Amino acid sequence: MDHAVNGPVNEAVKPFGPTSRSLPIALLRARETVLAPIREMLHASNISEQKWRVLRVVEEAGEMEQTAISLAACLKLPSLTRILRTMEAEKLISRKTDKQDRRRTLVQITEVGRMLIESHLNRNSRIFSRLESQYGRDKMDQLLDMLEELQQVRL
Amino acid sequence: MDHAVNGPVNEAVKPFGPTSRSLPIALLRARETVLAPIREMLHASNISEQKWRVLRVVEEAGEMEQTAISLAACLKLPSLTRILRTMEAEKLISRKTDKQDRRRTLVQITEVGRMLIESHLNRNSRIFSRLESQYGRDKMDQLLDMLEELQQVRL
């Protein structure tokens, strides 16, 4: 299980072992597995994965400025600008200028947005129940703890 | 603490708790954290993240057909076709038709490709040492085990 941190390349040892021991690749593959049924669900409702992330984040945190959404939803600001524009047109979110600092825009989820989330609750729950039953609830909780901690590492 | 649950989010039935307990979002955020320094490294060499994945996968598995690469590197076949075309032009990989089944194309890494990987070994190692020292080596191994298992769940 050595990741061969040191040493010259002349060893016959693979630098990081198989790619399944490469953290970025492992995270990506795991995400693809988990996301497949969710993508299917969203696709049926014509919502992109990104819009869904924005909706979830904004629903959770309440009023939020765009830089914060960008960070939480892993979307660059220029992408977010475009996404929010269409989401606003679709009445999923609303925007207003911050009174205290008029450079900032505050974004909120609308009733329509909340209803969109609610309308997916059941299918979403079923997907995660299935995942939990296959993967194990305790392991799932443990994994979430470990990922949360990893997110906070500052490299 | 970035994603603390603040504000009145309607205590009734939080479907999955905060988004940091949402597996897809947690996986994405963790990946962004880990990938940031790697992206920087690759960017300096003008290699895309996707090309890098293909290179790593093909280096590891040896001769491979494209469907297998597509799966391992999480890239759709149409995207992979284009990527391999440019990687072949750059002499990073080589392609040949399978003798047994001439529908299949076999892809291999070239010496140039291998050298490209080798030239990033040191920086790559340093990045992961830093990560391990902050996150903990045991935890890292445990996380990789859990992710590997998650990849294999069939929903």
Place this chain on the structure above:
DNA sequence: TATTGTTATACTCTATAACTATA
């Protein structure tokens, strides 16, 4: 007929930089 891979199209996200408005 099914499978492997390619092509084509339309859409979307990314990277980057220049720009506006505000602080």
Place this chain on the structure above:
DNA sequence: TATAGTTATAGAGTATAACAATA
């Protein structure tokens, strides 16, 4: 001057379907 966000543009991945070659 610095920050929040927008706009513009080029590059790249995705989804989908139609297609060619082979099995």
